[in-house]
Amino acid sequence: MDVRVQRSVIANLSLRPKAIEVGPFVIGWDPTTDSRFINYATPQLDAVVTTADVTALVAAFRDIGRVPRLEYVASCAPDLEQQLIDAGFSVEARHDYLVCFPDSLSAPATPDGxxxxxxxxxxxxxxxxxxxxxxxxxxxxxxxxxxxxxxxxxxxxxxxxxxxxxxxxxxxxxxxxxxxxxxxxxxxxxxxxxxxxxxxxxxxxxxxxxxxxxxxxDLAWLEASGKESWRVYERVGYVPTGKRLYIAHD
CATH class of the missing domain: 3.40.630.30 (Gcn5-related N-acetyltransferase (GNAT))
Structure with a gap:
């Protein structure tokens, strides 16, 4: 499941107006906004990341005037977090992601009005x-x-x-x-x-x-950042499945 979700992240970033491949990373860059939640990177699957790769990634972000930042499924790059921390990155958040399948979806009625x-x-x-x-x-x-x-x-x-x-x-x-x-x-x-x-x-x-x-x-996924939203998503059929990491170099 983790691999399918991480592959989805890579595909999403590749659809940004100016996607950039930097070694084992892909940066999703949208020149029309400086939002850190739109402009970020993720590692390719099965990537072997070196210190030089991380340095090049930071430089690529600086070249486009964006904060070096990554989002990814933690299990798909288990050693990357420490490499990034060693390079000056700090963890922003660790979020659970939840998944839903066609046979688990429970659709409530549209509220009146x-x-x-x-x-x-x-x-x-x-x-x-x-x-x-x-x-x-x-x-x-x-x-x-x-x-x-x-x-x-x-x-x-x-x-x-x-x-x-x-x-x-x-x-x-x-x-x-x-x-x-x-x-x-x-x-x-x-x-x-x-x-x-x-x-x-x-x-x-x-x-x-x-x-x-x-x-x-056949697989929809989302993230829940708090217990209230978690309950909302679970009620319609989403179940917690894995962990995603947000990490940035401010």
Whole structure:
């Protein structure tokens, strides 16, 4: 399972507008944003990493004006963490990832007063980004680059879904990466503060996951950073499976 998820991470980064291969690493670089959660690297599977490789990776990040940072499934590069720490990196977080299969998905009913839809216009995409940014503490204003990023995800085969209240206002959103080898990552599940604890997050996660399964995906995965979100995901059929490491050189 770890290998399939790590392969998915590599594929996702390779779809960035300016993916860069640096020795045994791939950097996903998007020149339109300096977000450390979009611009980061991951090791290739079965990579043999040397001190020189780590030095070259840091230099490559400096060349593009981004913070040297990696995300990866820990078991797929068991010795890499210490190499990075020796080079001045610090661990940001260790997150569990959870997986869901078609026969384990439990989709709840859509909560009353809400409807789910895929954004079809740039205005709708912008509203989805605004909800996401507010939920994650970023600048709530959606830029043209943000909207283009959402559109590009859809064009590449990913899933983007928004939740609207009865008056047509976007109150929640989430997405999933373009499937690769039957695997997709569900991410960015965000619900506006005034609409939380109504079952929206779980129903949205299940709706996105269910749509993936209709396209032939047989493994959906996501990360839970806290117990509250963990419970939401487990209720719709996700189970904890492995560990991912976030590590950066600030």
């Amino acid at each position: 809400f409807e789910f839809a895929e954004p079809a216009t740039d205005e709708q995409r912008a509203s989805a980004v605004t909800v996401q940014n507010e939920a994650f503490g970023a600048d709530p204003v959606a830029t043209l680059a943000d909207v283009a990023r959402v559109r590009r995800m859809q064009d590449n085969g990913g899933v983007v879904m928004l939740v609207r209240s009865n008056d047509g206002v976007c109150v929640a959103t989430g997405q999933a990466t373009a499937p690769r080898a039957g695997v997709s990552e569900v991410a960015g599940i965000a619900v506006g503060k005034a609409f939380r604890r109504r079952g929206v997050a779980g129903a949205l996660t299940a709706a996105i996951t269910g749509q993936l399964f209709t396209t032939g995906v």
